[in-house]
Amino acid sequence: MTVTQSEPVTSGLAATAERPVKVRNCGPPPLPHPKPTGQDRYTISEVSEHTGLSAHTLRWYERIGLMPHVNRTHTGQRRFSNRDLDWLSLVTKLRLTGMPVADMVRYAELVRQGESTFAEREQLLTAHREDVRQRITELQSTLDVLDYKIDIYADARRASERF
Amino acid sequence: MTVTQSEPVTSGLAATAERPVKVRNCGPPPLPHPKPTGQDRYTISEVSEHTGLSAHTLRWYERIGLMPHVNRTHTGQRRFSNRDLDWLSLVTKLRLTGMPVADMVRYAELVRQGESTFAEREQLLTAHREDVRQRITELQSTLDVLDYKIDIYADARRASERF
DNA sequence: TAGAGAGTTCGAGCGCACTCCAAGCAAGCG
DNA sequence: CGCTTGCTTGGAGTGCGCTCGAACTCTCTA
Numbered sequence: 001m002t003v004t005q006s007e008p009v010t011s012g013l014a015a016t017a018e019r020p021v022k023v024r025n026c027g028p029p030p031l032p033h034p035k036p037t038g039q040d041r042y043t044i045s046e047v048s049e050h051t052g053l054s055a056h057t058l059r060w061y062e063r064i065g066l067m068p069h070v071n072r073t074h075t076g077q078r079r080f081s082n083r084d085l086d087w088l089s090l091v092t093k094l095r096l097t098g099m100p101v102a103d104m105v106r107y108a109e110l111v112r113q114g115e116s117t118f119a120e121r122e123q124l125l126t127a128h129r130e131d132v133r134q135r136i137t138e139l140q141s142t143l144d145v146l147d148y149k150i151d152i153y154a155d156a157r158r159a160s161e162r163f
Numbered sequence: 164m165t166v167t168q169s170e171p172v173t174s175g176l177a178a179t180a181e182r183p184v185k186v187r188n189c190g191p192p193p194l195p196h197p198k199p200t201g202q203d204r205y206t207i208s209e210v211s212e213h214t215g216l217s218a219h220t221l222r223w224y225e226r227i228g229l230m231p232h233v234n235r236t237h238t239g240q241r242r243f244s245n246r247d248l249d250w251l252s253l254v255t256k257l258r259l260t261g262m263p264v265a266d267m268v269r270y271a272e273l274v275r276q277g278e279s280t281f282a283e284r285e286q287l288l289t290a291h292r293e294d295v296r297q298r299i300t301e302l303q304s305t306l307d308v309l310d311y312k313i314d315i316y317a318d319a320r321r322a323s324e325r326f
Numbered sequence: 327t328a329g330a331g332a333g334t335t336c337g338a339g340c341g342c343a344c345t346c347c348a349a350g351c352a353a354g355c356g
Numbered sequence: 357c358g359c360t361t362g363c364t365t366g367g368a369g370t371g372c373g374c375t376c377g378a379a380c381t382c383t384c385t386a
Contacts, residue, residue: 043332043333044332044333045332045333054374054375055332055333056374056375056376057373057374057375059334059335060373060374060375063335063336073382075333075334075381075382075383076333076334076381076382077332077333077334077382077383078333078334090308093304093305093308094305095373096301096305097301097302097305100372100373101372101373101374102372115319118316118319118320119316119320121316122313122316122317122320125309125312125313125316126313128309129306129309129310129313132302132305132306132309133306135302136299136302136303136306138259138260139260139295139298139299139302140299141256142256142257142259142260142295143292143295143296143299145253145256146288146291146292146295147292149288150285150288150289150292153281153282153284153285153288154285156278156281157281157282157285206362206363207362207363208362208363217344217345218362218363219344219345219346220343220344220345222364222365223343223344223345226366238351238352238353238363238364239351239352239363239364240352240362240363240364241363241364258343263342263343264342264343264344265342327386328385328386329384329385329386330383330384330385330386331382331383331384331385332381332382332383332384333380333381333382333383334379334380334381334382335378335379335380335381336377336378336379337376337377337378338375338376338377338378339374339375339376339377340373340374340375340376341372341373341374341375342371342372342373343370343371343372344369344370344371345368345369345370345371346367346368346369346370347366347367347368347369348365348366348367348368349364349365349366350363350364350365351362351363351364351365352361352362352363352364353360353361353362353363354359354360354361355358355359355360356357356358356359
């Protein structure tokens with residue numbers, strides 16, 4: 001199955017500190033950024049290419065406060081960093097799992113406000129995790145229904161093929 | 164078309180004479196019908212209550228062809244049957260798992276057209292099942308990211324609580 | 327120096343899945 | 357009889373998450 005494009009997700013927190021080694025889960029798979037730190041200045045179309053988000057959407061994300069401030073050239077063009085890419089990959093995951101944009105904006109705000117918001121961030125993510133778990137359960141139960149019905153159709157097909 | 168729908172009945176022990184006995188999966192847990200077959204004439208608000216769908220939505224489903232023809236009283240009020248309830252519970256499951264309304268309308272059309280459409284129905288459901296499976300994978304992978312981040316926040320919290 | 331191409335902003339528009347509204351009809355009750 | 361409650365319709369409105377267009381600037385190559 002889709003092991004979605006790998007992505008080092010570490011933006012809400014300092015991507016700086018070395019990543020704590022977790023036993024139960026080694027964390028998101030750290031896949032290389034297209035450009036090494038130091039030369040990580042991506043144009044909007046490069047980011048669009050990399051993330052699959054349209055340039056329009058990227059600008060819109062910034063407008064609504066969903067991006068943590070993107071650097072600009074002296075003429076005002078955006079230059080995204082590896083850190084921005086990390087953030088976008090988190091955002092994309094959260095979106096795909098149905099977190100409303102408003103909640104993500106809230107989370108982005110909290111990140112901007114610094115360490116004092118750790119507790120609320122934890123809460124927000126925990127709530128979303130519960131959501132996700134519940135949706136997985138829902139999907140599984142639908143899978144049962146689908147299996148059941150598909151079996152019936154398949155049986156009918158096989159029966160008709162036999163004669 | 165007055166042709167009775169040929170939709171594999173998936174719920175209602177009481178409703179059907181005999182249901183196909185499946186070995187691998189006994190089918191979805193049949194949510195019992197509030198009223199026994201024969202007296203199953205529900206008003207729109209009863210159905211709304213039972214399904215959690217608003218009366219507005221129920222009428223809208225009918226308008227767009229997502230309901231297989233609902234009986235009416237002599238004055239034109241809708242009276243839903245147990246069969247309608249079963250259909251709605253399938254529709255609800257499909258909706259919750261992200262099947263577009265247009266696809267469900269297509270499926271409803273096929274059901275109306277009778278047994279000759281079994282193959283296409285099977286295809287449609289199989290495609291959706293693939294979709295659902297993929298989304299489960301996606302959700303699982305996000306769960307990993309969430310666990311990872313929540314752990315970090317929790318560690319920070321515990322650390323700060325210690326001092 | 328001209329022209330292509332990629333970037334910018336702001337605001338309008340779109341598709342989906344509802345959600346609501348206005349106006350009207352029918353049944354039951356005091 | 358009037359009142360309330362619950363239903364009917366067609367059509368307009370809403371909220372979300374983009375998506376697009378117009379008009380303009382900047383950069384690069386020939």
